[in-house]
Amino acid sequence: MPDVFINYRTGDGHQAAATIEEALSARFGKERIYYASKSIPPGTPFDGHLIHGVRRSGVLLALIGPGWIGHEALQSDGDWVRREIQEAFLCDIRVIPVLIGRRTERPAKDDLPAPLRKLADCQSLRYDHQNKEYDLKQIGDTLAKLVPELAAADREASTEQPSSASNHNTTGDVYGASVQGSTVNGDVSAVREAHGPVHIGPSNVRMGDGGNYFQGGNAGGIRQNFGRSRPEEDEEK
Template identity: 45%
Template sequence: MPEIFINYRTGDGEQSATTIARELAHRFGEELVFRASESIKPGQCYPDELLAGVRKSSALLAVIGPQWLESPDSADANSRALDNEEDWVRKEILEALSWGLPVIPVLVGRRMERLSAARLPQPLARLAYIQSLRYDTQQASSDLARIGDVVADLVPGLTDQRAGKGTPDPPQAPGSTSNTLTGDGSGNVQARDVSGGVTGTVIHRSEGPVNTGSGEQNIHQPQVNGDGTTFITGGNQGGVSPRFNTGAPTPEDDR
């Protein structure tokens, strides 16, 4: 069901409403944003769908452009559209207020002044006291991000669907280890979510042979040259009695 209802007046802030709706749809999902021109399907009764869309939503953004207050009523050019009880911008906002939904005025342009209760129809006077947001095309990125952040705070459960956003790391298995090593990139190893025992070893810039892991080890013995050197490896049960420079060997030496 839609979570964010975009309220706007055709001919006043309409393009801004389209941009805001598309940004929110990109961030939270198209099915969670209601904008009349895209959300009402051919063959559907728009009065019913508009009010149902408000009731199903969790917040309403009222996009307010420079002519929002003074737009003439199509039925009476001498009066304002907002003063007409059948004006859909007015009806949607009042429906949201009656259902207790948060209504956020979004002022279009840096010169758009805050609403004045004295200039609003009495049923809409409350809008003048609601903290508003601003959307200025000259700083669109930051303003759209701000609008999205506010909506996310107002509507719990919304998930940021943009790439790399709002996707938590998977839970670690019991006994697993997560770590990150940073540096200049020479000889660094980054590992995360290692489950169970660590059975492999990574060695960078090894000088000479290295043996790792379980089982028999193949030892490369050092090369020994010259007289007077004894090298022992493995178990030694009988001891060692080296003799150097004792002359020619005798038969006893071979026993």
């Protein structure tokens, strides 16, 4: 069952429609997006399929390009762009105008055929190919908030969850300074054969060569083995 029906006119918004369909299908699953050229099986009567697709959807995106309002077909009862929007209004399905480009304005009520005048009162979104990434995310985020089924299928939200895994740091043979920056949540493993300063623990704790820092209890004891002796000049200090 499609949740989003993409309504567009060939020659005035069909390229944007293809881009939007591809982005929404990737995010929510192609079975949830109705796009005529992909959703109607070959040999199927398109008229009944289109109307049925509108009736089963939760949202209709009405893509409005620069020449949309002036297209003469919009004044005809048989125009499919008009019929799909009109059917959505009759079935109390949410209609969202998507304005294509930076300069496209929302249609004025007086410029619309009587059955579509409600379109002038619908809050719109915008898609501009020069702002493609941001606009596609805005459209997807809006749909996920409005349609519970889309929120449940939102693949983008699932990939943005912060990881709760601990940091596990292992340092092998170190020749020079070894510094752990920022906060570590989890275990910090031992440093083997350190040949230089080692910084372990809080920022105000500085250990010498091969040093160990422990905070809290230590049930197993500490075993430390230096691979070389300290130079005599260090011992005199």
